[in-house]
Amino acid sequence: MIRGLLLDLGGTVYVGDRLLPGVAESLRRVTAAGVPICYVTNTSRMTRRQLSEMLAQLGLPVSEDVLFTAPRAVHDYLRHHDLHPWLLVHPALEEEFADLPQERPDAVVLGDAGNAFNYAHLNRAFRLLHAGAPLLTVGENRYFQEEDGLSLDVGPFVRALEYAADTRAMILGKPAAEFFRAAAEALGCRPEEVLMIGDDVEADVNGALRAGLQGALVRTGKFRPGDDARIDPSPGGGVYDDLPAVLNARCSAL
Amino acid sequence: MIRGLLLDLGGTVYVGDRLLPGVAESLRRVTAAGVPICYVTNTSRMTRRQLSEMLAQLGLPVSEDVLFTAPRAVHDYLRHHDLHPWLLVHPALEEEFADLPQERPDAVVLGDAGNAFNYAHLNRAFRLLHAGAPLLTVGENRYFQEEDGLSLDVGPFVRALEYAADTRAMILGKPAAEFFRAAAEALGCRPEEVLMIGDDVEADVNGALRAGLQGALVRTGKFRPGDDARIDPSPGGGVYDDLPAVLNARCSAL
Numbered sequence: 133m134i135r136g137l138l139l140d141l142g143g144t145v146y147v148g149d150r151l152l153p154g155v156a157e158s159l160r161r162v163t164a165a166g167v168p169i170c171y172v173t174n175t176s177r178m179t180r181r182q183l184s185e186m187l188a189q190l191g192l193p194v195s196e197d198v199l200f201t202a203p204r205a206v207h208d209y210l211r212h213h214d215l216h217p218w219l220l221v222h223p224a225l226e227e228e229f230a231d232l233p234q235e236r237p238d239a240v241v242l243g244d245a246g247n248a249f250n251y252a253h254l255n256r257a258f259r260l261l262h263a264g265a266p267l268l269t270v271g272e273n274r275y276f277q278e279e280d281g282l283s284l285d286v287g288p289f290v291r292a293l294e295y296a297a298d299t300r301a302m303i304l305g306k307p308a309a310e311f312f313r314a315a316a317e318a319l320g321c322r323p324e325e326v327l328m329i330g331d332d333v334e335a336d337v338n339g340a341l342r343a344g345l346q347g348a349l350v351r352t353g354k355f356r357p358g359d360d361a362r363i364d365p366s367p368g369g370g371v372y373d374d375l376p377a378v379l380n381a382r383c384s385a386l
Numbered sequence: 387m388i389r390g391l392l393l394d395l396g397g398t399v400y401v402g403d404r405l406l407p408g409v410a411e412s413l414r415r416v417t418a419a420g421v422p423i424c425y426v427t428n429t430s431r432m433t434r435r436q437l438s439e440m441l442a443q444l445g446l447p448v449s450e451d452v453l454f455t456a457p458r459a460v461h462d463y464l465r466h467h468d469l470h471p472w473l474l475v476h477p478a479l480e481e482e483f484a485d486l487p488q489e490r491p492d493a494v495v496l497g498d499a500g501n502a503f504n505y506a507h508l509n510r511a512f513r514l515l516h517a518g519a520p521l522l523t524v525g526e527n528r529y530f531q532e533e534d535g536l537s538l539d540v541g542p543f544v545r546a547l548e549y550a551a552d553t554r555a556m557i558l559g560k561p562a563a564e565f566f567r568a569a570a571e572a573l574g575c576r577p578e579e580v581l582m583i584g585d586d587v588e589a590d591v592n593g594a595l596r597a598g599l600q601g602a603l604v605r606t607g608k609f610r611p612g613d614d615a616r617i618d619p620s621p622g623g624g625v626y627d628d629l630p631a632v633l634n635a636r637c638s639a640l
Contacts, residue, residue, distance in 0.1 A: 249505045255538050258529070262536060274550050275512070282516060284509050288550040292542035296528050 136319035140330030141173045143353015154376035174202040174271035174305040176243030177222040200315045202270030202305025215239040242269040244286045261297035271305040277354040307339020333359045348378045390573035394584030395427045397607015408630035422573045428456040428525035428559040430497030431476040454569045456524035456559025469493040496523040498540045515551035525559040531608045561593020587613045602632040
């Protein structure tokens, strides 16, 4: 029985500047049936406010309250532990951390920084890590789908800095189990009552399954043939053509 | 019995723009005793010609023939396998590959590219790897010593691209056993007759020991307390203050 939904955004709900076919109607039916939805994303090129505005423009108005973003989880960790971040993130995201002290940095925050991933910035991060600062990251995603092909996400840069400084990053977004469980709790559900749907077999599906949720992989976005073979073969898993197909097959209430 | 020497360069023979204390005199005594020397380096910011000129300016004239550089090993591999490289290397190194065809690239070559390690270049490399091109690298060194601190070497970028494209790099410089054995052969020695001296515990010392050579770690260059604990505790290994100290202790002929 599914009592709540967690949805990935890029590649699952939208690609580029449009919602995927059938998504808007499917989600209206979910809402009409009284099944709560939260959105869980490692996207770190936008604040929650910017993300909410962008979704509204695509025709999917959602409030910031139901957006679980990895950068926000990093922010809350920094504040809770009284850490001063040095940010290697996308310029658009700096606003999310604007309320935290940033002088004398003692933590390195890695997001999908895009063109800000240059040698000087990576070297600065490395020197802080080598001096003992912890490495916090929004995720370890390998790549994402852009209009003209696949592009490097934050994960490869996490691996680079872990190797350079002989350290391990703390991942505060997907696939961290705490992240999925906090989102399930926000839905008012136990983990096993929640279905997570996404296009990233590791970050979305296997991460959710390891956290005790159900998980469904969609063949949209960054999905490539062969990804389905990498899914954790637990009873809660499955592979479907797209988000509407998951909901038709798995949510009997709709 | 040591019949030949392999020496690392940066951090072992010189730092910045000067030879380390006592090195010039020690190496004159080695040469006078008839013990052959080759230099083995993963340095990939210079061609062999540039390296030879730089050493001459430091007061250590050596011919290109005794310089075993990782970029040259990569070049020879590409030519032997009829591969067209896409180069992510330091601009000064491009000359080393100028005789190879570079249109329709089907191999990615990674060197210590310095500021050329930017997002656009790394993404281009990733897309070629994702399409099936092999990843060839001069080494997997983590960092090197600069005047103002430690800086990222090629290794972290190797790890980044390996992770992104789910592939394994082929390392053609240190610590590859073939690289050390080819250098020993050039000295006219069996591997066990050769002593490798360097400041990188993994690339120089443990790599040489695994290839059947003897190995000595020096406490100059990038050496940091604790590195000595990571040395392979095989009979051929050892830790010394600097290059002259190694020669005094290990080369009875001098």
